[in-house]
Amino acid sequence: MNDTILVNGKSLPWLYVQRGFKIPSFNYEVKTDAVSGRAGSVFKSRELSEHRFDLPLVIHNDYLAHSGIKSHDDILSELVEFFDFDKSVKLQFKSKKWYWNVYFEGPLEINSKTENNINVVTIKVVLADPYKYAVEGSQNTAISDAVSVVNSGTTDTPIIVEARALQNSNYFMISKGDEDYFMIGDDDLDKPLKDYSPLILEDEFKTLNGWTRIANGNIVDNILGGIVGGTYKLEKNKEGFELASFPEGKDWVGAQYKKGFSKSLIDFKIIVKGIIYQKIKGAGKIAYHIYDTDNRLIAVLGYLNSAETSANGKFIVSLFNQSGDMIKIFEARNVPLVNKMETLIIYMSLERISTNFRIKVWLYHHEKDANRTKPLQIADKTYTDSGNFYQRPVASIGVYEAKNGASPRMMRMHPLGIYLYQKLPKPPSARDMIIKKGDLIRIDTHTQNVLVNEESFLSEKMFGSNYFNVDKGHTELVINPPGIFDTTVKWQDRFL
Template sequence: MKSKYNFVIKKNNQNFDMHELGIWVESFHIYSPHAERKKLIVPNRAGSLLSSTRIAERRVAITMQIEEENENNYETIKHDIFDLFFSEKEFSIVRDIKPDRELFVIQEGEYDIENLTTTDGKFSIDLTMPDPFIYGLQLEKVFENDSLVLTNPGTEKSKPIFESTVLQDTSFVQIVNENGDYMMVGKPAPADQPVISPYDEILVDDCSSTVAWGAVPSIESGDVAGSIGVSNGRFVPTSYGTGTGWHGPALKQSLSSPLQDFNIQTWVEFNTAANELGRIQIHLLDVDNNIVGMLSIFDSYSQFQDAVGRFRVGPLSGPYKYVMSERHPYWIPNFYGRLALQRQGTRISAQMDFYDSNTGRYKFNLADEFYDYQGQFQTPISQVQIHFGQYRSYAVATMNMDKVRVIRLNEIGENEIPILAYAGDNLVFDHQNDIVYLNGMDIKMEKDFGASYFNIMSGTNRIFTFPQGALDTKVKWRPAYK
């Protein structure tokens, strides 16, 4: 028989059912909301005036019993319980009696498991709800004709997530409620002022064919050997050949015209183990095959896992400068994400972003920049060269390339307004975490100064999107209850 107070703990992407663990839930009490009030005392006036109210942390009190068949199992489950209720961050509880509600808790202080017999025990534990509200299942509504009447069944306000697919190029996106609270990125343009494209795509290659790519006679700090093929829609090294140092296949492609101000982005996968080495390099060349810049990710250690992103302007023969050279423990051993190098005027910048396939967003951004005031690194780029490398005969990391994109950066005048998002782009306004994403990239720097991550209130909400006809939008939220 299962206790009517039974519950499930959700922690570290796992579910732990108390009944299945052999724990009997004797009681489960959620304390009332803890109202903290500030009051003003007015001279010569009876009583007080209410100044403000906030709901503080809330308590949950649970009593449980353990019944085991032998002392060894009893000792094991006691320590399993200690581990289960301790966490570095909040975990959630879903009660069998209310499976459509979820509360988030942490354990503070200590508690003891009383030994009733050598194989049975009983304990009480107090948990803290840092967020004092209980949440219902996620709800979703779709906007129709750029507007939405939304009924929030919760008794408290909720933090929404809006997601928009862009239907036509636009310089801004705004979401506004009936009270005038709004979220906006970009900037609207007057009717008599055309918006300007901030860039032109020069090369977009999805790495599904090597037809447009040509042979490379030599590479920097290594030998050309082996070949590049296509597997699962990505460039992969099909062989590395042999060599006494770095060696491997390389290909290059000419751009339709030389570029002064540019941004190159490439999406790569780099998976390495402690005994594996490897490198992916993307070189930017001028018309005479001289190196103008380089993007790379590599592992040059044979005894531990490594993943270093390195970005450079200029050839190793000089002059040259590293824009960024960084590693991140999260990317060891597996990395899939974006490498980017940009030059706009004297500003040269590099960026490395890990892509989280679970959320569809980029995170753990590493970026750096410098200003080329001396004009040492201003040669136009005319070609893109790619290379996969193996060191000697060491075991090689798993490597592939998913996409290469090169754009020309256009100059935007002081009074000109650039396009923010293009048809087909995806925008996410995450009011739960105060961030805005464009195609998975954080663009909260584009947020309008007066915009706010507004809430959905209890009851009826009227929400509108602008520009009209430019967005296909939906909203997700979890109703909150006391």
């Protein structure tokens, strides 16, 4: 039976692996040094090196082939689309239960006359990561803060740790034996412990209850404002606000709903998120307007796509003084690669501690990273309020979504949620409850990423802890602190 290849799970039905191809494995390289006057050599190292090889593929191109006879240009076009990636992809032989992470190199050389001929094309494969990985992954859940991992491969393998906090905690640690451990936070018992960043508001927009519709008026914000008076409904998956109706107008028109905080805040951190559907082009904006105790605008975080026929999204953060004068303190436009993506999940955060503001934005490619594990286009900036113009306490927030009334086209984008924290003064030698009840921690020891609620937490990694692998065979992992986390460990058997 002819074997074929899968690239990121997809195949070409008329492309087969040439019979007689030998799969390379065990790509160890031994390095030695010659010593003058001594027979032989001296061993230096044994390393699993990068490996490159040619993969010969047969093109079936006659009347019996899938979709019939194809021209040279048709074949080339499909092959280029099949192999053209600027990052590593999964390469699997259909008959095998493992895959490589590979890069492809050209050139692709195909006979100019392809009809009714046996055509063999060779693709160059680069194994920067020389291991094979099992197609089917494994996972196990911790019992009494211990989890067993059984790696049935022939070498060690990285792990993914997912831990849901059942209550607040100042740290999370997972350890293997007495030496290998990974930790975020601080477990030093000599330091005083307190929650210096209590959660004030968490709303993931699964209900409109508690929100007040603003029936008319205008948000005085030259970039992210506009006419209000429209209405929201819940998005079809009940995880976001979606515009249900619009007010009249030829400029920006939309809906704003507001909610007050349980207390006014001086120092705070707010994280907001949204979803952007870029497949259907058009103008649109979503904005989170923050108000002071006198219901005056003090800050806004938002996303704007101003073009009618293309994706040109950008993030904007602005501040407003007591008189309503606006200053834009942050703007980040999407790079061309992001503009080509179909759906984005966007995040924006604003932190104010005294006169110092910190802004951070990041996003995820929803189709290729539905679990939000690889943040993209991270931007981070600070701003100092040297004149004390933006120090008023914050007391409420408005969620605004709008289209441009001058155009029939609208890019769909919806707000998805808010997380608001108070920032209390923290002594330099104190420990903070950096992990809140309900937080999801995700640690990937292969990509060396650590996320908490889809936000990078690398800054909280304990110095000295490491992204360890689990050995082949059985490994016991221990979770600390005990009784705080519901933890699952995922892995893929790995082979030489």
